[in-house]
Amino acid sequence: MSQWKTEASSCCTAAMNKADMQKAAGAVCGAAAVAVLYAFIGCPIRFVTGLPCPGCGMTRAALALARLDFAGAFFMHPLIFLTVPVLAAIIIIWLRDKKMQIIVKHKKALSFFFCGNFLAVYAVRMVMYFPDVYPMAFDSNALLIRLIRFFASRM
Numbered sequence: 001m002s003q004w005k006t007e008a009s010s011c012c013t014a015a016m017n018k019a020d021m022q023k024a025a026g027a028v029c030g031a032a033a034v035a036v037l038y039a040f041i042g043c044p045i046r047f048v049t050g051l052p053c054p055g056c057g058m059t060r061a062a063l064a065l066a067r068l069d070f071a072g073a074f075f076m077h078p079l080i081f082l083t084v085p086v087l088a089a090i091i092i093i094w095l096r097d098k099k100m101q102i103i104v105k106h107k108k109a110l111s112f113f114f115c116g117n118f119l120a121v122y123a124v125r126m127v128m129y130f131p132d133v134y135p136m137a138f139d140s141n142a143l144l145i146r147l148i149r150f151f152a153s154r155m
C-alpha cells in the first residue's frame with residue numbers, strides 16, 4: 001500500500017515537473033517570439049499606432065545600464081531602476097520557491113504597484129517629451145498613420 005502511494009506521488013511529481021517544464025518552454029518560446037518581433041519592428045504598439053507605449057525605451061534603458069550609463073538609462077526609461085531589482089527578486093524567489101507563493105499571495109498589490117508606476121511615469125513622460133523627444137516621439141510612418149494617409153488621399 002505504502003509502495004503504491006510512493007509510486008503515485010512520484011508519478012504526480014514527475015507530471016508536475018513535466019508541466020513546469022512545458023510552462024517554462026512556453027515562456028522561453030514566448031520571450032523569443034517577442035524578442036524577434038522587437039528586433040524587426042521595434043515596439044509593436046508604436047509600429048501600429050505611432051504612439052509610444054508605457055514600456056517604450058526600456059530596452060535602450062537596459063542597454064544603457066549595461067554600459068553603466070545611469071543618466072542615459074534614466075532618460076530612456078526611469079523605471080529601469082525599479083524593473084531590474086524586481087526581475088532579480090523574482091528570479092531569486094523562483095530559485096528558492098518554484099511556486100513563488102509570496103508573489104502569488106500578493107499578486108494583486110504587486111500588479112497595482114507595478115502598473116500604477118508604469119502608468120504614472122508614462123503620463124509624465126508623455127507630457128514632458130511627446131511628440132518630439134525620443135523614445136517618446138510620435139512615429140508618423142506607423143501602419144495606422146500610413147493607412148489613414150492612403151485612404152485620405154483616395155477621397
Ligand SMILES: [Zn+2]
Nearest residue numbers: 043053055056
Ligand atoms: Zn513601446
